[in-house]
Amino acid sequence: MSASRSTAMNPAVHAAAMAALAGATLAAMEVLTIFAQPGSPRLSAHGVVIMLTWLALAYGVILGGISLVGASVGAPLLRFLMKDRSPSWLSLFGGLALAMAVTIWLRSALRLGERSPAYPVLSLVLVCAALACGATVAALIDDLSRRGAVAAGGGVWLSLLGGLAVLAVLSRSRVGDFGQTGPVPGLGVRLGFAALAGLVIFLVARTAGSASSAWPRRAAAAAVIVWAVFCLPDFSRPLLGAGAVTDAKSGGAIAATGSSDDSRPNVLLISIDTLRADRVSAYGHDVPTTPRLDRLASEGILFARTASVSSFTTPAHASMMTGLFPGVHGAAYQRSNPSAFVIHEILPDVPMLAEILSEEGYETAGFVASPMVGSQFGFNRGFGHFDEEYDRLRSGRGRFLSWTLLFRVMRRGGVLHDRDVDSERGADEVNARALAWWSGREADRPFFMFVHYYDPHAPYEPPAGHDPGGNPDPSLANLDMNALLRREYTLTEKARQDVLSLYDAEIHAVDARVGEILDRLEEAGDLERTLVIVTSDHGESFGEHGHWGHNMFLYEDLLGIPFIVRPPGGLDGGRVVEEVVAQPTDILPTVLSRIGVRPPDGTQGRDLSRYLGAGGAEPPAGLDSPLLAFADLERNVNWGARWGAHLDRDLASARADRWKYILSSTGEEELYDLETDPGETQNLVRQERDTLHSMRELLESWRSTLDPAGARGAPSMDEGVIESLRSLGYVQ
Numbered sequence: 001m002s003a004s005r006s007t008a009m010n011p012a013v014h015a016a017a018m019a020a021l022a023g024a025t026l027a028a029m030e031v032l033t034i035f036a037q038p039g040s041p042r043l044s045a046h047g048v049v050i051m052l053t054w055l056a057l058a059y060g061v062i063l064g065g066i067s068l069v070g071a072s073v074g075a076p077l078l079r080f081l082m083k084d085r086s087p088s089w090l091s092l093f094g095g096l097a098l099a100m101a102v103t104i105w106l107r108s109a110l111r112l113g114e115r116s117p118a119y120p121v122l123s124l125v126l127v128c129a130a131l132a133c134g135a136t137v138a139a140l141i142d143d144l145s146r147r148g149a150v151a152a153g154g155g156v157w158l159s160l161l162g163g164l165a166v167l168a169v170l171s172r173s174r175v176g177d178f179g180q181t182g183p184v185p186g187l188g189v190r191l192g193f194a195a196l197a198g199l200v201i202f203l204v205a206r207t208a209g210s211a212s213s214a215w216p217r218r219a220a221a222a223a224v225i226v227w228a229v230f231c232l233p234d235f236s237r238p239l240l241g242a243g244a245v246t247d248a249k250s251g252g253a254i255a256a257t258g259s260s261d262d263s264r265p266n267v268l269l270i271s272i273d274t275l276r277a278d279r280v281s282a283y284g285h286d287v288p289t290t291p292r293l294d295r296l297a298s299e300g301i302l303f304a305r306t307a308s309v310s311s312f313t314t315p316a317h318a319s320m321m322t323g324l325f326p327g328v329h330g331a332a333y334q335r336s337n338p339s340a341f342v343i344h345e346i347l348p349d350v351p352m353l354a355e356i357l358s359e360e361g362y363e364t365a366g367f368v369a370s371p372m373v374g375s376q377f378g379f380n381r382g383f384g385h386f387d388e389e390y391d392r393l394r395s396g397r398g399r400f401l402s403w404t405l406l407f408r409v410m411r412r413g414g415v416l417h418d419r420d421v422d423s424e425r426g427a428d429e430v431n432a433r434a435l436a437w438w439s440g441r442e443a444d445r446p447f448f449m450f451v452h453y454y455d456p457h458a459p460y461e462p463p464a465g466h467d468p469g470g471n472p473d474p475s476l477a478n479l480d481m482n483a484l485l486r487r488e489y490t491l492t493e494k495a496r497q498d499v500l501s502l503y504d505a506e507i508h509a510v511d512a513r514v515g516e517i518l519d520r521l522e523e524a525g526d527l528e529r530t531l532v533i534v535t536s537d538h539g540e541s542f543g544e545h546g547h548w549g550h551n552m553f554l555y556e557d558l559l560g561i562p563f564i565v566r567p568p569g570g571l572d573g574g575r576v577v578e579e580v581v582a583q584p585t586d587i588l589p590t591v592l593s594r595i596g597v598r599p600p601d602g603t604q605g606r607d608l609s610r611y612l613g614a615g616g617a618e619p620p621a622g623l624d625s626p627l628l629a630f631a632d633l634e635r636n637v638n639w640g641a642r643w644g645a646h647l648d649r650d651l652a653s654a655r656a657d658r659w660k661y662i663l664s665s666t667g668e669e670e671l672y673d674l675e676t677d678p679g680e681t682q683n684l685v686r687q688e689r690d691t692l693h694s695m696r697e698l699l700e701s702w703r704s705t706l707d708p709a710g711a712r713g714a715p716s717m718d719e720g721v722i723e724s725l726r727s728l729g730y731v732q
Contacts, residue, residue, distance in 0.1 A: 018478075023060030027052050034403050043400060051400055058406050109539040178218050190510050259705040263593045265531040265568040267357065267448040268521070269587065272311060272319065272510055273370065274550065277306060277560040278537025279500075279507055287469035289507045292515030293534060293564060298574040300532070301612055303582035307629035307655055308538045311550045313372040315632075316537035316584055317452075321352045321379065323588035323605035326632045327706035346378035351600040353588045354382030357448045360597060363441055367434040369425050369454035383450070387433050389425075420506060426463075427453045427513035429576030435520055444528075451517065455510040456540070462505035466512070469504060484548040485643040496543055503540065529568050531594055533587060536561040544679065552639060554653040554662055555680050567594075567612045577611045581628035581655060604705075623702055629655040630702050654699040661695035669694060 031052055043051065103529075203553075241399030277283045280290045282297040283304075309319045310326050318324075318331035326332065330347040346352065354364045365385040373379050373388075380386040401407050428431050434451050441447055458481065479499065483489060491499065516532065521527040539558045541547040550558050562584040592599050593609045606624050631653045639647040650665040658675040671692050672680040 023062070024052075024056040025060070026059045027055035030055055030406075033289040034400065055404065055406060056400075057575075065632075075140075076167055088404060096423040120433050123548070124325075170267065224323060239561045264360075264362075264446045266446045266526060266533045267362070267591055267595075268451070268517070268530050269320070269353075269449070269591075270451045270514060270517070270532070270534045271317060272456060272507075272514070272534070272536050272562075273452065273454045273455070274538065274540050275507060275510075275536035275562060276557055277536075277562045278557075280562050281566065283562060287504050289468050289504045290511040292511045292518065293562070296518065296532065296534060296566050297564050300564060301571070301575045301577055302581065303563040303565070303577050303611075305578060305581040305627075306535075306559075306561050306563045307581050307583055308536070308559045309563050309584055309630060309631050309632075310633055311538045311552070311554060312633065313370065313537050314377055316635075317373050317379065318346050318377070319605075320356065320535070320537075320582040320587045322346065322350050323353075323585050323599060323603040324350065325585060325604055325630065325706060326634070327703070328604065332634055333372070333377075344374055345376070346381070348378075352378075352381050353591060356382070356588075356592065356597065356600070357595075358382045358384065360595065361445060363406070363442070363445045364449075365434070365437050365447070366450040366452075367437075368450075368452040369427070369430050370452070370457075373452050385437055387437070397663075409505060425454070426632050427455050427510045431513050431516055434517065438520070453510045453513065455513075456503060456506045458540075460499060460502035460506055466505045468508045469499070469501060479548070482548050482643070485552075487546060487644070500542055528570070530719075531568055531591065532566040533591070534564045535560065535584065535587070537584070542713075551636070552633075554633055554651050556660070556678065557675065559653075560630055565590075565608070565612060571613065575611075580606070580608065580611060581629040582608065582630055623705065627657045628698070630699070632706075646661050652699060652703060654695055654702060656695065656698060659691060661692070661694055661699055663696070663699055669696070 031048065099528045128431070190664070219355075237270040279287075281283050281288050281296045282290055282292060282302060286296075308316050310316045312326075314331050314333055315326035315329070318329045319326060322329045329350050330344055332344040354366065358364050358454045364383045365387070366379065366383040368374055368379065372387070375386065375388060380388070387729060429454060430451060434449065438449065450553050458479070479491075484491075518527060520534070521530060538550050539560055540550055541553070541555070541557050544557045545553060545555055547553050547555075561584075583605065586608050587605065589599040589605045590608040590612075593607045594612075599605075599607070604624065606626065631651075633651040635648065635650050649668075651662060653660065653662045655661075656672075658673055660670075660672045660674050660680065669685050669692065670680075672682065673686055673688075675678070
């Protein structure tokens with residue numbers, strides 16, 4: 001009875017073991033394929049081992065599940081049906097069919113949208129086919145085990161499955177950064193890889209199955225031990241990390257945080273990514289999207305005129321941290337060709353706000369929700385604690401995972417979204433980590449805390465319970481931005497309003513998280529000693545000028561950002577400042593002025609302290625005049641190929657009070673009167689020739705001060721240009 005039971009279990013055991021080996025082989029071939037692609041993410045050797053482990057585990061579970069079901073159900077059924085006849089030929093055919101069915105299923109699932117009526121039917125049919133084929137494979141294993149040929153037979157089966165799996169991986173177009181696809185390798189290359197994989201798998205199966213060869217088992221045991229020593233803690237971190245953050249979130253240290261005798265204020269800088277000012281209720285939006293920011297504005301200063309320095313996340317945030325414009329601090333990301341992802345860090349000789357405050361004795365911590373504000377660009381410089389674990393497998397591995405077949409299948413099945421791995425972490429997780437640090441920080445030192453939220457960024461998927469207005473269709477959260485940008489279709493006005501309502505709901509949700517941090521500081525008595533600045537890097541387009549998203553233009557829907565400052569102690573009644581166009585570059589000099597530190601030489605931002613009730617110098621009349629603002633946008637060189645030749649250009653803009661001038665590297669010019677045409681719909685280059693000339697000179701004077709090599713001089717402007725602008729009433 002025992003021998004019979006053991007024999008009956010053998011097919012399941014062998015099926016699971018072979019599936020595990022096949023999964024490991026598929027993972028290895030996937031990793032090799034990704035590394036062979038141009039522009040692929042690069043990992044350390046340690047990171048490669050971690051990714052191999054995760055992928056092998058996932059693929060092994062998938063293949064093992066199919067095999068176990070087949071072994072448990074299919075083998076006894078086929079044995080009963082076939083009686084004493086050998087089912088080997090049928091099982092061999094079934095093994096081929098299994099591999100083909102799984103391959104077709106995965107490929108079809110990737111190409112057929114989940115909203116297609118045929119998608120669920122196709123998926124069900126192919127899953128059933130895969131399970132049925134798994135039963136026939138189990139019958140083959142059972143038959144070969146009774147014949148004493150498990151190792152050889154298993155090698156043949158694994159060779160077949162492994163080779164076809166490699167073909168499946170190599171036959172797909174890889175998905176890289178921003179969803180761009182690369183070329184499929186040639187047929188000869190694919191067949192060669194498949195044949196090599198089959199041969200390797202066959203030899204491993206034969207050697208490992210030999211009773212006279214103990215070294216494979218010993219080598220495997222040694223490899224497991226080495227892996228456990230060097231990789232198990234890192235491998236298990238995604239499973240244990242969230243619990244550790246939750247445990248550290250206690251408020252036991254709240255009473256101690258208010259005991260500092262340092263008279264200098266704390267600094268809290270909050271950046272809400274992709275937040276345009278006109279969707280903030282404090283800026284006049286008729287939907288109550290930001291009740292907590294509204295209260296903050298009522299206790300501080302709201303800068304009504306604002307202009308970001310770019311419509312890209314990375315350069316705009318670098319300007320916040322350096323007081324320099326994008327052409328000077330150097331931070332950017334672009335493709336030097338359609339398949340290469342190039343990262344430009346903040347120049348090493350550029351002083352950063354966290355570095356300066358750390359040298360002044362501040363305890364510094366940064367919490368970012370996107371890799372675009374991560375250490376790869378140098379944003380961690382100066383922070384004693386910098387938290388950027390914005391995805392489940394950490395940054396480089398997250399981008400690597402997004403290239404895999406597994407990720408695409410899981411995303412199609414609704415298990416993962418792009419933002420789960422390669423885009424962001426939610427505001428709730430950011431708050432958990434930020435408040436955990438704040439609760440446990442040193443009580444006798446002032447702190448600088450930078451909190452970055454990413455939630456309003458597309459896709460617009462607000463959490464439940466945040467719908468300040470409208471009842472939008474949630475299916476519009478996953479817009480095909482590429483098709484919209486190529487102008488292949490557009491949205492009806494109703495659909496556009498639904499998208500805006502989803503965006504509003506995301507703003508409402510992140511506003512609540514801002515309130516959570518402010519409330520905790522207020523409860524502990526820290527808020528009264530804290531300079532709070534809330535702003536954004538850029539806005540978002542919703543069909544204006546035929547554009548969706550951000551990055552590619554310098555219109556006001558992208559440059560208009562909130563800029564709210566609450567000085568320590570607050571104010572009696574909120575103040576609205578109209579006398580200056582506030583920019584991200586103004587943050588560093590303003591913060592340093594409030595703590596009595598001189599900004600670094602060459603700082604291009606303006607000290608806004610005089611608008612915060614703290615005195616300060618009279619406004620200058622040069623390029624840093626309060627009613628002037630500038631922005632710069634370096635193209636991503638594949639924009640034209642992806643979305644149209646009209647995007648294949650760099651942009652720069654200048655604003656002087658009511659006038660806005662945009663210059664393209666193609667020579668195209670735009671001039672708008674923001675007072676009469678805030679939507680920038682009437683280009684006045686022909687009607688306002690004198691103004692056009694003055695604005696052109698203003699922009700060129702500003703651009704002449706930008707030196708990406710790092711030799712930064714004080715902003716200057718030709719006196720003739722100043723006088724021209726003054727006579728027109730554009731500068732004071």
